[in-house]
Amino acid sequence: MQHHNYKFLEGSGEMATLIREHDWSQTSIGTPDKWPVSLLTTVGIVLNSRFPMFMYWGPDLVCFYNDAYRPSLGVNGKHPQLLGQPAKVFWSDIWHVLEPLIQQVLSGGGATWHEDQLIPFYRNGTTEDIYWTFSYSPVLDESGNPGGIIVACTETTEKVLGLNQIRESKQELEFAIDAAELGTWDLNPYNNKFIGNNRLKSWFGLKPEAEIELPLAISVIAEKDRERVASAIEEALQPSSGGKYDTEYTIIHPETKAERIVRAKGKALFDEKGTAVRLNGTLQDITEEVVARIELTRSEQQFRALILQAPVAIAVFKGPHFVVEVANDPMYQLWGRGPEEIMGKPIFESLPEAKGQGLEILLENVYLTGERFEAREHLVMLPRDGKVEVTYINFVYEPLRDNNGITGVIGVASEVTEQVIAKRKIEDAEERARLALDAAEMGSFDYNLVTGKIIGSDRLNAIFGLQGVPEHDDYLSKLKADDRQVRLRAFEEALKTGHLYYESRIIWDDGSVRWIQTEGKVYFDEDNKPIRLLGTVLDVTQEKEYHEELLKINQRLEIALEAGRLGSYELVIDTGLMTCTAQFKANYGLDSEAEFEFEDVISLILPQYRDVVKQKIDEAITNHSVYNIEYQVQWPDGSIHWINASGKARYDQAGRATIMVGVTFDITEQKLLQQQKDEFIGIASHELKTPVTSIKAYTQVLERMLTQKGDMREAAMISKMDAQLNRLTSLIADLLDVTKINSGRLQFNYTWFDFNQLIAEVVEDLQRTTQKHTLFEDMQQTGQVYADRERVSQVLVNLITNAIKYSPHTKEIIISTRKENEEVLVGVQDFGIGISKEKQERVFEQFYRVSGVKQHTFPGLGLGLYISSEIIKREGGRIWVNSAEGEGSTFYFALPVQKN
Structure with a gap:
């Protein structure tokens, strides 16, 4: 719109701003520069008034309103779209209400007045019921005719609704008073006038x-209550009391003398000086309630006395939190708490040990x-004596009811821990006895010596x-x-x-004979007369057969021991006492009648073997x-003999070794033969070494000569012969080492050397000898080692060549080292044929080779691992091995960093 300096539109009000900015050219009254003075004046009056005002102007009744009227339109309603709009269009929802009023004013009928008029319209997002007090007045234009209407109005919705609510509340109060059969009263403190309803x-x-x-009112009150009632009234009339009046008393009808117990409740009103100007309230007949209360109190007292005197544990839990209202001494003893810890508190707060055991759910x-x-x-x-223990309880939870329904739970309990434990001990004993009888395949019986009746178990039958239910004579007949x-x-x-015990034979229907062992106990009455026999029967046929077989075996064993000159013994470990055969004593050069104990055996063993023997045992x-060990003994005649001894301990139920049993064998002759064999092998190996070395030298010269002549086929044959000579040289070296080991002449030259460097040199040398396998190194830092470098190299070569030989179908060999607990550890891993579990302990034995067809597949004397084992020891x-058949093997050895 075109702006002009109109005084009536000055100001910062919302509606003045909206009128200034409104496009009035689209309305029937045109722009403000064309408005008549009467319109300008009236709009100025409306905008500058703080009273809610609304106006219509022109033939279309264009709408205007001020800031004071704006809140009545609410939010999400007709504001601000209502401004400048034709009334009939924008007030279409209530036009049937407004049109008669407007017509009255415009037709010259004068102003209107309406108080608390209901005129609903759309605002705040919905159509609301709105009450108004308003006046419609005409506004005359320059011709003296009504050009518009000015509306002075105020919303009275809250007032109307408040009055309606008061009216409804009063009706409800009267209804409640009547329904509750209450008397009402009103005391005027100035004149002591007492007004009451008819009741x-x-x-x-x-x-x-x-x-x-x-x-007069006080005179009707029972004499015992008058002074108290008068005092309560006086106190209520004092400002310090807050005006509250609440007391119970008895009134006596002056004619019928009927007594009625009433409760008076009221409130005093005070003026600005604090003087009571009114005291009013209600009077309720509570005769039945008080009588019931007295009776309930008497009943509760009797109930409490019953609980407190009860010999069993009883408690009352009130409300949803199960507050302990009353409990007797047996219940406190059961809880392990005193009354001061429990009474008046929720049970699971004062007895937290009982939480989480399902009792809360049961109570709820x-x-x-x-x-x-x-x-x-x-x-x-x-809780028991400061600690939480297992208890067993018989208990009942019973709902506690009154006129309002369930108010709590009554708990009655008795502890039966001792009975349960005793019963379970009996049950356990019976179960153990039954299991023992079942495990031992024993039959049991209960024989009444008075009636002659017998009860037998299924196993007994x-x-x-x-079969069936046999009589006593049926058992005897067998x-x-x-x-x-x-x-x-x-x-x-x-x-x-x-006490009953005997062994006897029974005969089955098929004619077979069985042995039984019967054992029982007789019970007597107070006159010492036998009345009952309880017992068991065990089928010992197999044991009898075993015993006879054992006698035969022992006889055969004695013959075998004597034939093999094996001496057997039994040693009591704690005392050193020995029971031994004559051959055992003979192995130590003693007479068969000689007294012989463990210390005697030790004294005959040569000193250098004694500690080793004790350690092995x-x-x-x-x-x-x-345990198995060989050692030398000196007979009483001074001669030296070799003994091979073996033994194994027996243990008691606690796992403690009590007895050692074993055998000994005089191997002196075998040792002499072994010595002679070693000497022969040593001489033969030594004598063979020189011609083999010469042959090897001639072979190598001959191979070079043939190669130079171009005779490659003959040279290849000589090369194969050289390889066989290498094998023969290795076998001779192994035999020499074995003889040196057996005779104690294997020498060691100790020195400090870099362990990983030795491993790398050996791996590098052996890698040149094989094209099929790849040797991988997995070495950690090991440092210097004090040992015989050549002997360690010999062991490593043996293990790697074995790994190559026994993994013909795989390509990888892994050599690993690491340092651990002052030891260096070496592992040689292959992925070849592997070794079965039962053969792994024997691979380090002298001359041991794989049995079966593999013996020809992998030739050798079986000395390499034995020599390696002796060197490492x-x-x-x-030295040890981990292996699985078909999955390969890993041979390990460990050496101390510095030899003691």
Whole structure:
């Protein structure tokens, strides 16, 4: 719109701004520069008024309103679109209400007035019920005719709704007073006039039209309550009391003398000086309630007394949190807490040890459903002497009800821990006995000596070959005739001693004979008369057969020991006492009658072997293994003999070694033969070494000569012969080493050297000898080692060549080193044929080779690993193998960094 300096549009109000910015050219009244003075004046009056005002102008009744009227339009309603719009268009929803008013004013009917008029329209996103007090007045234009209408209005919605609510509340209050059968009263403190409704007057014995003086009202109160009531009234009239009045008393009808207990409740009102100007309230007949309360109190007292005097544990838990309202001493003893810790508190807060055991859920279920819960021998963890222990409880949860429904839970409990433990011990004992009988395949019986009735187990019937429910005579009939007297004598003895035991034979229906062992106990009455016999029967047929077989085996064993000159012994480890055969003593050069103990054996062993023998025995005991050792002894005649001894310990139930049993064998002759063999091998190997060396030299010269002549085929044949000479040289070297080892002449030259450097040199040399396999190094830092460098190299060469030989179908060999606990560890891993578990312990034995067809596949004397093992042992180290058949092997050896 075109701006002009119109005084009536000055100001910062929202509506003044909107009118200035509105495009009035699109309306029927045109732009403000064409408005008549009457319109300009009226718009100025409306905008500058702080009273809510609205106006219509022109034939279309274009709408104007001020800032004070703006809130009545709400949000999300007609504002600001209403400004400048024709009334009939924009007020279409209530036009049927507005049109008669507008027509009255425009037709000269004068102004209108309406108070608390309901005129609903759309605002705040919905159509609301709105109440208005308003006036429609005409605005005259320059011709003296109504050119528009000015509306002065105010919204009275809150006032109308408030009055309606008060009216409804008053009606509800009257209804509530009547429904509750309350008397109402109003005391004027200035004149002590006491006004009451008809119900109150009837209680006081007055007619409906009668007025009540305060002294008259008090005179109806029972004498015992008058002074207290008067004091309560006086106190309520004091500002310090807050004006509250609440008391109970008894009134006595002046004519009928009927007593009525009432409760008076009221509130005093004070003026600005703090003087009471009014005290009013209600009077409620609570006679039945008080009587019920007195009766309930008496009942609760009796209930509490019953609980406190009860011999079993009882407690009452009130409310959803199960607050302990009352409990007796047995319950406190069960909880392991005193009253000061429990009373008046939620049970699971004051007894946290009981939480999380399912008791909360049980209590809640009883409280919510009203269903009784009972448990027997229920396991509960409760405090005992400062620690939480397992207890067993029989208990019942019963819902506690009053007129309002379930208010809590009654718990009744008794501890049965000792009974449960005792019962379970009996059950355990019975179960153990049953399991023992089952495990031992024993039959059991219960024989009544008074009635002659017998109860036998299924196993007993099976042992006797009987079915159904046999009588006592049925069992006796199975006894072999020759053994019936044995049973009779044992039975007669049992009636005197109380213990029954005998072995006898029974005959099954198929004619087979079985051995049984019967054992039992006789029970006597107070007059010492036998009344009951409990016992067991065991089928010992197999044991009898085993015993006979054992006798035969022992006889054969004695013959074998004597034939093989093996001496056997049994040593009591704690005492050193020995039981041994004559051959055992003969192996030590002693007479068969000689007294012989373990210390005697040790004294005959040559000193250099004694500690080793004791160590081997201790290791066998610790490892539950067999010990085997060879050592020399000196007979009493001074001669030296070799002994091979073996043994194994026996252990008691606690796992403690108690007995050592074993054998000894005089191997002096074998040792002499071994010595002669070693000497022969040594001489033969030494004598063979020189001609083989010469042959090898001639062979190499001959190979070079043939190669130079171009005779390649003959040269290749000579080369193969040279390879066989290498094998022969290696075999001779192994035989020489073995003879040196057996004779103790294998020498070692110790020096410090770089261990990994030695490994690298050996690997490099051996890699040149094989085209098929690749040797991989996986070496960690090991540093210097003090050992025989050549002997360690010999072991490593042996292990790597073995790995190559026994992995013909794989290509990788891995050599690894590392340092661990002052040792250097070497591993040689192949992925070849592997070694079965049962053969791994023998691979380091002298002359041991793989058995079967593989013996020809992988030729050799079986000395390489034996020599390697002896070298490592003499270096103070250890050697072992991990292998799985078909998956390869890893041979390890470990050497101390510095030899002791």
